[in-house]
Amino acid sequence: MTRFSRRLIVLAALIVPTLAATGGNIAPVALALAVILLAAKLGGDAAVRTGQPAVLGELVVGVVLGNLGLLGLPWLEPIAQEPTIIMLAELGVLILLFEVGLEATVQDMVKVGLPSLLVALLGVVTPFVLGWGVGALVLPNESVYVHLFLGATLTATSVGITARVLRDLDKSRTPEARIILGAAVIDDVLGLVILAVVAGIIQAADQGRGVSLGATGLVMAKALVFLVGALVLGMWLSPRLFARAARLRGPGVLLATALSFCFLLAYLSSIMGLAPIVGAYAAGLILEDVHYREFAGRGERPLEALIQPVASILVPVFFVLMGMRVDLTAFAHTEVLGLAALLTVAAIIGKQACSLGAMGRGLDHLSIGIGMVPRGEVGLIFASIGMSLTIGGMPVVSPAIYSAIVIMVILTTMAAPPALKWSLNRRREGGSPTP
Numbered sequence: 063m064t065r066f067s068r069r070l071i072v073l074a075a076l077i078v079p080t081l082a083a084t085g086g087n088i089a090p091v092a093l094a095l096a097v098i099l100l101a102a103k104l105g106g107d108a109a110v111r112t113g114q115p116a117v118l119g120e121l122v123v124g125v126v127l128g129n130l131g132l133l134g135l136p137w138l139e140p141i142a143q144e145p146t147i148i149m150l151a152e153l154g155v156l157i158l159l160f161e162v163g164l165e166a167t168v169q170d171m172v173k174v175g176l177p178s179l180l181v182a183l184l185g186v187v188t189p190f191v192l193g194w195g196v197g198a199l200v201l202p203n204e205s206v207y208v209h210l211f212l213g214a215t216l217t218a219t220s221v222g223i224t225a226r227v228l229r230d231l232d233k234s235r236t237p238e239a240r241i242i243l244g245a246a247v248i249d250d251v252l253g254l255v256i257l258a259v260v261a262g263i264i265q266a267a268d269q270g271r272g273v274s275l276g277a278t279g280l281v282m283a284k285a286l287v288f289l290v291g292a293l294v295l296g297m298w299l300s301p302r303l304f305a306r307a308a309r310l311r312g313p314g315v316l317l318a319t320a321l322s323f324c325f326l327l328a329y330l331s332s333i334m335g336l337a338p339i340v341g342a343y344a345a346g347l348i349l350e351d352v353h354y355r356e357f358a359g360r361g362e363r364p365l366e367a368l369i370q371p372v373a374s375i376l377v378p379v380f381f382v383l384m385g386m387r388v389d390l391t392a393f394a395h396t397e398v399l400g401l402a403a404l405l406t407v408a409a410i411i412g413k414q415a416c417s418l419g420a421m422g423r424g425l426d427h428l429s430i431g432i433g434m435v436p437r438g439e440v441g442l443i444f445a446s447i448g449m450s451l452t453i454g455g456m457p458v459v460s461p462a463i464y465s466a467i468v469i470m471v472i473l474t475t476m477a478a479p480p481a482l483k484w485s486l487n488r489r490r491e492g493g494s495p496t497p
Contacts, residue, residue: 189412245416296348320369
């Protein structure tokens with residue numbers, strides 16, 4: 063047992079038993095938040111020290127906390143079922159997708175060019191087909207909806223991890239970097255559309271409605287109409303909204319206006335029958351610096367800097383909670399280990415295949431493919447939505463399948479940074495990409 067694990071157990075032994083003794087509703091929630099946030103920062107620190115993203119440490123520490131019952135310390139189990147903590151985690155997801163959207167703009171999507179578009183399309187279609195195939199092979203007794211959702215989960219891409227590696231190596235302005243970052247933006251949009259379609263199909267099946275090609279097309283049309291409509295209308299509306307908000311005095315006006323915009327689009331997205339994260343992501347894409355330049359003129363910090371403290375509190379709650387839902391006893395079953403292994407292989411091959419869409423002489427196709435591999439937070443969001451979908455009162459994604467998905471996310475997220483560094487350095491040392 064590592065020193066880090068021992069610290070977590072001591073922390074739980076000292077603090078968590080008082081959960082049962084606290085009175086009122088807020089006290090247990092406050093204590094649960096204290097444990098989650100402290101553990102998240104310990105896990106994030108451990109991950110950063112080993113060259114991994116902090117989000118991975120937050121996820122792993124959640125796995126440790128959620129499985130302390132195996133050591134005879136089951137005190138933390140109620141936290142994962144606490145409704146208030148679950149709500150805060152879901153709020154954290156909205157903030158996270160809003161942040162991801164802020165990192166790109168609608169203009170970025172327009173400028174990515176044909177190579178990025180082809181990479182994105184292949185990076186969605188190929189993993190989807192491979193994920194479906196793995197589900198059908200390993201889980202033949204599960205419904206087609208499970209296979210469908212596994213395919214959707216593999217379409218995710220977490221570009222933040224790749225972007226950090228490219229910056230560290232001073233490669234952010236290379237043609238490969240532009241293709242990866244541009245394709246990842248399109249990947250996010252396509253992945254959310256696919257998620258909306260798959261979720262709509264599963265919800266229709268749960269309500270006893272037949273799943274027809276027409277119904278599937280309707281869900282896809284709603285997703286596309288909402289995204290395109292939100293982007294077009296939002297680009298026209300948001301500058302006017304923020305110009306009027308700039309007339310207000312008092313602290314926090316820019317942050318409050320931006321979050322209201324995010325939450326409004328998340329609500330409208332749910333009204334359309336889509337996941338609220340679709341609206342939150344669209345809100346981030348819409349907002350640009352020019353829309354709130356009047357705030358900047360009076361000394362306000364950039365929106366990204368304002369949102370970061372909020373995200374640093376709420377987003378770790380989501381990652382720790384997702385880790386706590388991983389049942390390590392599920393890996394006593396060989397079929398779960400086999401599913402995790404095959405999903406990881408399919409996840410890597412599927413994104414590596416997308417590099418074939420990068421047209422251009424001298425491009426490093428291997429690095430492009432590796433840059434698209436990490437699933438990170440986006441894959442976890444997809445998995446968490448799968449656990450919330452039910453058919454006949456039973457979750458589509460069982461705890462065992464969810465655990466296998468999380469392992470795939472961890473492995474692809476851990477493997478991508480060192481693999482990308484090796485790939486880029488090998489090209490620099492060799493003078494040209496390896497054929």
